[in-house]
Amino acid sequence: MTDSLLAPNLAEIRDEFLAVEERSRLQLLLEFSDELPDLPERYRDHPDLMERVLECQAPVFFFVEVDEDGIVHLFATAPEEAPTTRGFASILVQGLAGLTVDEVLAVPDDFPQMIGLSRAVSPLRLRGMSALLGRTKRRLRELA
Template identity: 70%
Template sequence: MTSSTVPAALAEIRDDFLALPQKERLTLLLEFSNELPELPERYQEHPDLFERVVECQSPVYIFVEIDDDDSVHLYATAPRESPTTRGFASILAQGLDGLSVDEVLAIPDDYPQSIGLTEAVSPLRIRGMTALLARTKRQIRARRGDAASAG
């Protein structure tokens, strides 16, 4: 994976994890789980807009919004009782926020494997984060396709 395709916010998150000893990486993941942004009010009453990420062991739902200026915003819900999954969702929600569609689509699919958690959490959980990123990209492509065909 080349660093040049990883946006600055995600590169910084990755570097923060890699700078820590293995045991402390879970603590940082827990901090991210506590920082998962709340849903904007306009989406709180619309669970129908959110897609379940079935690859995650916990019930995680995501929705991608693309602004008029092509900025991406990822919104996610995950139960507090699932700090690992919630932490992964928070990393992506914070790391992708405000990036352009092209920047998000250029993020390497193996980014979740690059942040130094493969020894700390199960491969199943890493697959869940990989699926979160893949579904985010798929939603972006679908929305961009809709916009392109509508124009």
């Protein structure tokens, strides 16, 4: 995979994970969990507008918007008691920020495996992150 195929935000996140020793990657994921942006009020007050990611062990909800300039905005929520899941949501929220629909759709489906966490977290948790990415792409195709 060349960097030209991966959006700059995601390439930076991937490189950040791969630059640290394998045993430090879980700590980095936990740091991302602390950086998950709060939901905008319009979703905080209306959780019924959000979609649940059923593949995640913890209750993860998300909503995707595309603004008038074609920029994707991913909003997600995950409980603080589920820091790895929350970290994955934060990685995607931050990594997809500022991308167009086509750029998000071009994100490799295996991005969660590209950040080097396969030995640090369970395959079930990685599937949850893959599901959040996949559901985001599905929703964007529906909006198109």
